[in-house]
Amino acid sequence: MKLIRFGEAGKEKPGVQLPNGNKIDVSTFGEDYTEQFFETDGIERLEKWLKINESKCAKVSEETRLGSPICRPSKLVCIGLNYAKHAAEAGMKIPSEPVLFFKSTTAIVGPNDDVVIPKGSTKTDWEVELAVVIGKKASYISKEEVYNHIAGYVLHNDVSERAFQIEKEGQWCKGKGCDTFAPLGPFLATKDEVKNPNNLDLWLKLNGEMMQNSSTSDFIFNIEESISYISQFMTLLPGDVISTGTPFGVGLGLKPPVYLKPGDVMELGIEGLGVSKQKVVAYSGK
Template identity: 75%
Template sequence: MKLIRFGAEAAEKPGIQLANGTKIDVSAFGSDYNEDFFGNNGIEKLKTWLVTNQDSCPEIDDNVRLGAPLTRPSKIVCIGLNYAQHAAEAGMEVPKEPVLFFKSTTAMVGPNDDIMLPKGSTKTDWEVELAIVIGKKASYVEEEDVFDHIAGYVLHNDVSERAYQIERSGQWCKGKGCDTFAPIGPFIATTDEIEDPNNLNLWLKLNGEVMQNSSTSDFIFNVQQSISHISQFMTLLPGDIISTGTPFGVGLGLKPPVYLKAGDIVELGIEGLGTSKQKVVSFRSNL
């Protein structure tokens, strides 16, 4: 099943995308895609509900905006330098264990919403990533049990301001959590949709030019290792997002480096998880 949310920002409703691409409104099911939904067998309950209710669900026009396909989670946990070639292009050693950092949940936007350059930004960069949505509370999980705790998978652009991340004191979160820096979606593919998350093609284009094209088979730490490791240090709650790192081809690694500017178009996709497209815009105040 492919879970979507649609409608105006801050007023999204739950829906699903059918196998033929048709999108339908399932708000009559009575639950949004939140911690309670994922943690209380919501996916299976929704499947059962659809058996008798799908035909009465309104279709969603293709022109309707898609939001992030889940409500704001308790946390977004990210893994840095999880592809050997990306570590090399960043000039950093291959880590001995997963490098962890947090991304602000206020950075979440829909898959085709604008990326807004933060005030004073000079080095905003792109990162296509496979993200995991937790489906069951996870604490000290063994690797062989990890898939029991996953609800599904989703496309994520881990937008990063490198000057904030690397050149200023403190932790990486300053360059990762800016508004609009986490376009998520278009949909969450439930686990039955993805045969092997450790062997998926992922790619990103900047203004039509391919910048990243790799496979999750190049992970340093695969899905099982990553989730198990993170769960040793914090409890993962249903709906939490784990973003698994980006392959080589980011702007920081180019010679000379290339960074996003207003008017740029970023397109990205992952095998089985659809595509997204963002326009880069200058800073504008939300006040």
């Protein structure tokens, strides 16, 4: 099943994308895609509900805005330098254990919303990533237990400001959590739809030119290793998002480096998880 949320920003409604590509409104199910939804076997309950009620659900127009396919999670945990070639292009050594950082949940936007270059930014960059959505509370779990705790998978653009991230002192979160820096979607694919998350093609184009083109088979730390590892340090709650790192081909690694500017368009996708597209715009606040 593919879960979507649609409508005006901040007022999204829950929906489902059917196997034929049509999108339907499931508001009458009575729940949004929250921590409680995932915690109480919401995916299974929604599947049963749809068998009876699908024909009564209104169709969602293709012109309707899509939001993040899940409500704001308790946290968005990211793994850095999880592809060897990306570590090399960033000028950093291959890690011996996963590098973790957080993105602010206020960075989350819809899959086709604009990405805003932050105030004072000179080095905003792109990163296509596979993100995992947690379906069951996870604390100190083994690698063998990981798939029992996954709800599904979603496409994520881990937009990053490299000067904030690397040149300022302190943690990477400065360059990762700016508003609009976490487009998610177009949909959440439940785990039964993705046979092997450790072997998915993923790519990103900038203004039509292929910049990233790789596979999650190049992970340094695969899904099982990564989520088990994170759960040794924090409790993962239903609905939490784990972003698994980006392959080579980011702007930072080009010679000379290339960074996003107003008017640029990023288009990205992952096998089985759809495609998203974001226009880059300048910061217009004070």
